[in-house]
Amino acid sequence: RxxxxxxxxxxxxxxxxxxxxxxxxxxxxxxxxxxxxxxxxxxxxxxxxxxxxxxxxxxxxxxxxxxKFQIEKEYLLWVKGNITKDILDKLKEGIKDRGDFLRVNSAVVVKRDKCRSKLRVVVCEGKKRHLRRLLGRLGFPVLTLKRVRVGxxxxxxxxxxxxxxxxxxxxxxxxxxxxxxxxxxxx
Incomplete structure (x- = not known):
């Protein structure tokens, strides 16, 4: 076929x-x-x-x-809260959640307002609800998540x-x- x-x-x-x-x-x-x-x-x-x-x-x-193929997936996210450099570093270092190690390959803040941050995030591995779990555990609930690129x-x-x-x-x-x-x- x-x-x-x-x-x-x-x-x-x-x-x-x-x-x-x-x-x-x-x-x-x-x-x-x-x-x-x-x-x-x-x-x-x-x-x-x-x-x-x-x-x-x-x-x-x-x-x-x-x-194992390390294909990049890029996302734009709005999260509740003000993301700092320390939080960006923590996203890259990663955390353990429910037996999974969750991290991002890169993350930058592209916009902020009073109580939200817009991030551009790249991951090469995606566990179930990966970014929502990672950011939620760090105290930044995801408000919107949009995948904009694969490779x-x-x-x-x-x-x-x-x-x-x-x-x-x-x-x-x-x-x-x-x-x-x-x-x-x-x-």
Missing amino acids: PRVYFIFHKPKGVTTTVKDNFAPKKVVDFFSKKEVKVFPVGRLDKDSSGLLILTNDGNLCYRLTHP NLKLGKLKPGKFKKISAELIYKLTLGNWSKRTSKDN
């Missing part, structure tokens, strides 16, 4: 799953039943929005989600609920850095 690749701007309130009888709206509901069956690469929790890749290519999914693939101006089909060559180049990194079984 031919492999297909979509970038999707997941709206807040949509569940990142293929099957869930209790979820009122799932990411796959945005795709026609006539399209080849696709599945999400990784996940964004129901309260988050942003870039999600959907495909039927299991190799790409594995390479983008397994931590060099950017969300850009794609509107919430919209998707765009892209070529295999482009998705591999932008996410893994090189089309030639495909394995021989992919050809």
Whole structure:
């Protein structure tokens, strides 16, 4: 079967799953039943929005989600509270939470107002609710979370609920850095 690749701007309130009888709206509901069956690469929790890749290519999914490949995922977040340099350092050092070690690769404050901070955060590994748990444990509840980049693939101006089909060559180049990194079984 031919492999297909979509970038999707997941709206807040949509569940990142293929099957869930209790979820009122799932990411796959945005795709026609006539399209080849696709599945999400990784996940964004129901309260988050942003870039999600959907495909039927299991190799790409594995390479983008397994931590050993160190693929960057970039997020913009609004958190409650005033993030200081010490907190940014703590985010990079990491903490233990429910048996998981949670940390970020980089974090910068891009905007502040009276009681909130807007952060740009990069992670190469994503545990369940990783950023919400990490920031929450440090006393900074996440108000909004939006994924804006996977590798060099950017969300850009794609509107919430919209998707765009892209070529295999482009998705591999932008996410893994090189089309030639495909394995021989992919050809």
